[in-house]
Amino acid sequence: MTIIQIETATTVCSVALAGDGEVIAFKQLDERNIHAEIITLFIDELINAAGLKYSDIDAVAVSSGPGSYTGLRIGVSTAKGLCFALDKPLIAVETLAAMAQGIINEGDIDADTLLCPMIDARRMEVYTALFDANGGLVKPTSAEIIDDGSFKEQLQNNKILFFGDGAEKCREVLSANPNAQFVTGFANSATHITKKAAEKFAGTDFEDVAYFEPYYLKDFLVTQKKA
Known part of the structure; x- marks a missing residue:
C-alpha cells in the first residue's frame, strides 16, 4: 500500500x-x-x-x-x-482531523485533554473543531469568531490544547483560563x-474523482483593492 x-x-x-x-x-x-x-x-x-x-x-x-x-x-x-x-x-x-492526529502523534496527551486545531480565517475568525485525546470528534467543524467566552463550557472541565496557524491570534483572549494551553510551532x-x-x-473509503470538491466551509469572497 x-x-x-x-x-x-x-x-x-x-x-x-x-x-x-x-x-x-x-x-x-x-x-x-x-x-x-x-x-x-x-x-x-x-x-x-x-x-x-x-x-x-x-x-x-x-x-x-x-x-x-x-x-x-x-x-x-x-x-x-x-x-x-x-x-x-x-x-x-x-x-482539522489530520491536524489533531499530528498532535496525537507527538504523544504525552492526558486522556481528558481536548484538542482544538485552528486554521486562520481572517480577523478573529478561525476554522476549528474539538477532538478528544484519541482523535474522536467532540465538536464538529465550524467557522467561529473567537472571544473571551469561546469554549467556556469545555474549559470548565477540560484542558484544551489550541494549535495551528489560527491559534496564536486567539491566545490573548483565551489564555486567561488556566485550562487553555497553546502549542507553538505547529505546522x-x-x-x-x-x-x-x-x-x-x-476500508475502500474512496471519493468520486470526477465530482469531489474541497470542503471550503465558507464561500470565497472577492475583494477589490482600495483606491
Whole structure:
C-alpha cells in the first residue's frame, strides 16, 4: 500500500510518501503562494528518491479542508489529476482531523485533554473543531469568531490544547483560563494524513474523482483593492 499524500490547506505546501501506513519520506515548505509552483516538483522528487514509478502508487490522499481557498484548489486539483492519469483511487482526509492526529502523534496527551486545531480565517475568525485525546470528534467543524467566552463550557472541565496557524491570534483572549494551553510551532503536514489515509484505503473509503470538491466551509469572497 503506497500512497501519495498532499497537504495544501494553509501556507504550508507539504507532500508525503507513505507505505503500509508509515511515512517513507516527505517534503514541505511554509511559504505563502508557493503551492502551485512546487507541489508537482515535490511529488516527482519523492517518487524518484524512493526508486518508484508513478504506476507503483496505490492511491492519492489529500487534505480536503477547510482552509485556504486557493491552497485547497491546488491540492485537490493536483490529487485528482494524478488519480485520473494513473487510474488510482482518491482519499480525502478532513484537515482539522489530520491536524489533531499530528498532535496525537507527538504523544504525552492526558486522556481528558481536548484538542482544538485552528486554521486562520481572517480577523478573529478561525476554522476549528474539538477532538478528544484519541482523535474522536467532540465538536464538529465550524467557522467561529473567537472571544473571551469561546469554549467556556469545555474549559470548565477540560484542558484544551489550541494549535495551528489560527491559534496564536486567539491566545490573548483565551489564555486567561488556566485550562487553555497553546502549542507553538505547529505546522500542517502531509505526514499527519498517514493514519487516516491508511484506514480509509483499507476500508475502500474512496471519493468520486470526477465530482469531489474541497470542503471550503465558507464561500470565497472577492475583494477589490482600495483606491
